[in-house]
Amino acid sequence: MLTDLHNKDRLQLFFGLTMGIIFGGLLQKGGLTNYQVIIGQLLLRDFTMFKVVSSAIITGMIGTYFLKGEGLVEIHPGSGSLWTAVFGGLIFGVGFGILGYCPGTAVGAFGTGAIDGLFGILGIIVGAWLFSLIYPLINDTFLTKEEFDQLTIPEMLGINHWLVIVLVVVILISVLGLIEKMGL
Amino acid sequence: MNTWSPYLVGTGIGILSWFTFLLSDKTIGVSTAFVRTAGMIERLFRGDKALEKPYYEEYPPIIDWGWMFVVGIAIGAFIAAKLSGNFKVISTPDFWSQQFGNSNLFRWISAGIGGIFIGFGARWAGGCTSGHGISGTLQLAVISWITFIFFFIGGVASAFIFYSF
Numbered sequence: 001m002l003t004d005l006h007n008k009d010r011l012q013l014f015f016g017l018t019m020g021i022i023f024g025g026l027l028q029k030g031g032l033t034n035y036q037v038i039i040g041q042l043l044l045r046d047f048t049m050f051k052v053v054s055s056a057i058i059t060g061m062i063g064t065y066f067l068k069g070e071g072l073v074e075i076h077p078g079s080g081s082l083w084t085a086v087f088g089g090l091i092f093g094v095g096f097g098i099l100g101y102c103p104g105t106a107v108g109a110f111g112t113g114a115i116d117g118l119f120g121i122l123g124i125i126v127g128a129w130l131f132s133l134i135y136p137l138i139n140d141t142f143l144t145k146e147e148f149d150q151l152t153i154p155e156m157l158g159i160n161h162w163l164v165i166v167l168v169v170v171i172l173i174s175v176l177g178l179i180e181k182m183g184l
Numbered sequence: 185m186n187t188w189s190p191y192l193v194g195t196g197i198g199i200l201s202w203f204t205f206l207l208s209d210k211t212i213g214v215s216t217a218f219v220r221t222a223g224m225i226e227r228l229f230r231g232d233k234a235l236e237k238p239y240y241e242e243y244p245p246i247i248d249w250g251w252m253f254v255v256g257i258a259i260g261a262f263i264a265a266k267l268s269g270n271f272k273v274i275s276t277p278d279f280w281s282q283q284f285g286n287s288n289l290f291r292w293i294s295a296g297i298g299g300i301f302i303g304f305g306a307r308w309a310g311g312c313t314s315g316h317g318i319s320g321t322l323q324l325a326v327i328s329w330i331t332f333i334f335f336f337i338g339g340v341a342s343a344f345i346f347y348s349f
Binding site: 002013015016017018019020021022023024026028031036039040042043044048051052058060061067073074077078079081086088090092093095098099103105106107108109110112113116117119120121122124125126129131132135136139148150151152153154156161165 | 251315321
């Protein structure tokens with residue numbers, strides 16, 4: 001763990017910006033700042049987004065668990081419940097289909113000159129603000145029911161994480177192979 | 185369009201995630217920055233009283249790593265688009281116009297409404313397509329895999345219904 005480095009606040013802001021620039025550049029190069037590509041994924045006509053995300057998961061997962069094994073990084077799995085996943089996920093999905101960008105790709109789209117991306121960004125800020133209003137009402141009831149409190153799949157199954165990683169890689173590559181075979 | 189292979193881009197994002205863990209002890213995530221921005225705007229209007237809101241106590245309206253990361257996304261996409269000659273001010277994407285007509289106002293209002301659902305839903309779900317969809321899934325977080333599936337169930341249903349009009 002490079003704890004000293006993590007505590008250098010100003011340098012970390014610079015790292016955040018730099019890594020964001022790389023991420024934004026990659027999103028643009030992958031075509032994911034393009035409305036047609038994102039909505040094409042949701043209409044199941046264009047699987048670019050699935051291909052990008054799957055290869056990011058495969059690469060990221062293997063490297064991160066390797067670094068974790070070497071004691072160089074700590075992972076930060078989130079927490080939540082079926083309630084946050086299903087309800088929050090579906091509300092997000094409604095907006096996803098209408099906007100045709102997700103938060104990161106809306107920001108990226110705006111960077112490439114898409115004005116509708118800017119309106120998406122403004123909407124997301126309003127949505128996050130509306131959530132801040134109802135948060136006190138639901139925090140003690142729905143949101144704190146954290147069934148999956150920082151739990152990973154290998155922890156849940158009680159098996160070695162490399163077994164899960166191999167399984168996830170095999171499944172994702174099989175699905176990708178099928179998608180390529182179908183020409184999507 | 186001058187795009188790269190999606191597999192190359194995805195691999196690049198995966199490698200980037202190694203460095204966010206290693207150098208910054210952070211995960212790639214976007215939607216938290218929107219809460220912080222909402223808080224900053226509210227603070228402009230209500231002053232420090234805004235900071236008493238419980239949600240802002242959890243996510244203070246400050247410029248942090250994640251906020252800079254989101255600013256970086258816009259800059260990085262701009263640079264990449266400029267370098268490949270793809271930068272173009274577009275009010276409404278063609279793919280939208282083919283389905284819903286040329287009204288910019290209609291597209292902008294729809295985009296704003298879609299954004300509201302996204303912002304609300306992402307905070308309810310505790311993350312978005314990057315936080316859960318990439319960072320959470322690659323850490324094999326149970327909650328992220330379930331949430332990610334529901335993002336897509338909702339998104340596919342919503343897009344199909346919307347595009348059937």
